[in-house]
Amino acid sequence: MKKLFALIVIMLTFSSVQAQTRHVKLSEVKESDQFMYFYFDLFLQEFSYSLKYMVEGEDYYLNMSKESFGKIRLTREEALYYESRGVDTKVRQVVEPFYQFSSDLVRLGQINYGLQRILVSSESSTSAVEEARLKIVAMNRTIEEMYSYLDDIDRIELRNGTDVLRFDTSGVRMWLGRMREKAGEYALILGGLPVKEGLWIDVSNKNPMLFENVSIYGHSDYGGDVSISIEHENRTIIYTVKVSKNGDFSLPYSFDELGEYRIYAGQRVDDKIEISNVVVVRVRKIPSMFIMDAKFEGIVGEGLEVRGRLVDYYGHPLGGAKIYMNSSEVMTDGEGFFHKEFYSNSPESERISLIFPGDDIHMGANMSVEIEFLKHPVTIFLEASSKKVFLGEEATLKGEIRGVHGEVPISIYMNGGFYKRIQTNGSFEFSVKFDSLGTYTFYALYPGDELHNGARSNMVTISVIKGTEKRSSSFIMVLLALFLLGSLIYWRKHEFKPLRKEKGEEMVKGMKMRDEEFIELIRQKPELPEDVKEAYKLLFERLISSFNLRRSLTPREVLEKLKGMEFHEDLKVVTELHEKEVYGGMKLKDEERELFFQKLQDILEVLGYA
Incomplete structure (x- = not known):
């Protein structure tokens, strides 16, 4: 699955092409965002179906929303990888609102599922009704956030040549509106249940990371203003928010210090202060991760550089961080990049463990990559002096082996059978005399050794023909060559007419060209x-x-x-x-x-x- 999304993001990041399929003919490549548009438009369709199933009470929406989020998360991570390699593209900007919407869609599904379980339960205790009320507030708050992310998606502009491509979110908006109506239906059901007046509060995420946006929300039956208190260590911060007509209130917030927080709401009612329940929030460190290839390949006897980058969850580079690569320490530069060279004198593979122990605000990270030292690649090329020879004549075959050091053995095969062995340190040649008519194929084979890969040359085919057959073929070739040469000379004399000065017959300097120079020009x-x-x-x-x-x-x-x-x-x-x-x-x-x-x-x- 990871490899599939790596391929998709390569196409999104590097290939703004006009195509809907995986393979694109290079000759047809056009600079366009159309593939990116089609790819993300599929997610809008998935969002619509998830919301539709949610409205209609089909539990499949839970899995479907999670699957969509998983795919978008992988796309986001792969896009971050290519961004870390210096490729600045639209993918990161496009994926963000889709990622946030998809995350909220999963949350909305979980809220809806929990709310339905409460409403269908035979128990309708006060605490259950209070929990249901808070879930409705959370549902409405989440839906509002999702609308804002759809607004961000609407503002995205992609290009197909001179045409502007914009996403159509109307289908998603329709079903999201139906979910808003469903939240209102839930509120009407709760309104018919017995519950005492009161003040309740909750937090969208009770275990957020540093600087993560959360929502502090609640419900009050008293109207007016509500004071939200956030206690941390020996400090208390108080915010005042207004209660809506339906009794809901909310406060967007992010925590800038680690540790445990106590959050509650207070409200003056007549001559006394009503205090809500207390929510405990534990703020954790920001996750970090290595962005690098899973495998690095090098050649025996040459340096192999292992490179990577250390970033946090938000994509910010971690500069000046100490990383352990097996037993070695490496420091990241100001942009979070690090590198180390490895060497080997023999073909082998090895696992390299990378560990970042973390720092004051970042969690640690670890990763394992593979390094492999390969044998030296070897290539062999073979060609014949003629592809057709007379019966009884000889043909000379020349070849060259590249990538080896010193003299090595090469085996020559004719028509699939062993023909002869040659010792060479580079170029080689041999002659073959043909005593039978037919077609003969040749190739050269190098078996390789402990430091060099084996190699097989291209195939060379020689046809052995009767003398009359070749003379006829040669005569035709001579006639064709004479015709082409005559055409070239005629064309040259009519197209390259000498330019003359106004006085005299002297040719303009630089325009004089002999026949042999002209033919050489044609051959270039x-x-x-x-x-x-x-x-x-x-x-x-x-x-x-x-x-x-x-x-x-x-x-x-x-x-x-x-x-x-x-x-x-x-x-x-x-x-x-x-x-x-x-x-x-x-x-x-x-x-x-x-x-x-x-x-x-x-x-x-x-x-x-x-």
């Missing part, structure tokens, strides 16, 4: 596009054609598929920078652009396209 490969998106598209096409990958793969999935390749680390850099500019909407800095194109060029060179 096109330069890389200067646009990051277009340059990556070029690389993407090369990768899927070279490794026979599905075109529907996302850039992240391509990266995963090519794990272990010689250029994997370069591809990881290219992919992350591409995501940052194209999907994250953040223009790369000059040094980032230079790194992007350098790494991309290196990969193309490995693939033989540059």
Whole structure:
């Protein structure tokens, strides 16, 4: 489940694309918030159904509201992860009102369930009726908060090109209004039950964290003003609030100190002071958490940097915090980031335990991550001097192995069977004489060793044909080549007409071009596009054609598929920078652009396209 929401938030954070499906063709990617809109709009539909079931008395609303909240919470956590990596997107802003509404929806369901249990109970004691009254106040207060979060959702503006996308909350509002009516029906039922006059108070969360917003609410049968007293240690703070026409009152509040609080309400009635029940609230520390990958991979003999960030529940970085990574101490910087390098001379994996013991206002946190040192990736490329040869002729096959150190053995296979073994430390070649007609396939295989991965080359196919068949094919190729060359020369002489000065026949300086220079110009490969998106598209096409990958793969999935390749680390850099500019909407800095194109060029060179 966690991996699924990581993928979804990658698409939300990095891929503002016009698509409703998981896989998006790279050639069709458009900068748009449409996917984000569709994704969060589904939650509005779930909210409507939860409220509908609540109104209709179907208990399924309890599980449904919790499931929605769980999905939004995971989305929020994953969005926080990418924000910690410097990607500033709309996801965090969009998810917040959905998160708060969903949290209140769970609370509303719990209040409703508890209230129904009281009302259907055979007991209708005074204390039960008083509890029911407080739940109705809590219900009305929660519904008002939920309306405010819907207002926040209404103000969200997403983009699809030049079009503005806004969420439609009317369906949710309709069912929320029905719940408000239901709260009124509950109040009428309670009004018919015997209960003495009085003053009652409660708190929405009796175990909040520091600075968490809570609601202190209650009911009074006396009208007028109510004094709410909040006692902590040797201090008492008093707030005065007005009682509504239906007898309810409330006070939004947050606690800025740890410890135990006693909260009660007081009201002057005639010549005496009425005192409510006392609610005890215990304020706890703010939870903290590590934001980092669950696994880090490196190469044997090279440094592997484990990086992360320590933040609190509110997303605030914890700077200057001491963290224990196994037996080592590491300090976070001012933005909560920390890092440590690990080394290994052999392939192995290890679990690293991270512990933050907590501080004066933050709870501790712990996490376990895996580090793995992989063998050096190895690649082999093979090509033939000709794909068609005469019967009885020889063909030369050349290849190159990259990523190894020193001389290594390579086995050559022909038509699936072993053909010969070659010792090489880089480039190699061999010749094959064909005595039978047919099609022959070749590939090279490196078995690997304790420090290097095994590798298999691409397949090379050679067709062995009769002499007359090849002469016919060659004659056609010669005619085609002559036709193309004649067309090029004709086009050059008509399109590249020399510019002359007003006097004399001398050609303008810089415009003179010999035939061989022109042909060399035609042969030059096109330069890389200067646009990051277009340059990556070029690389993407090369990768899927070279490794026979599905075109529907996302850039992240391509990266995963090519794990272990010689250029994997370069591809990881290219992919992350591409995501940052194209999907994250953040223009790369000059040094980032230079790194992007350098790494991309290196990969193309490995693939033989540059």
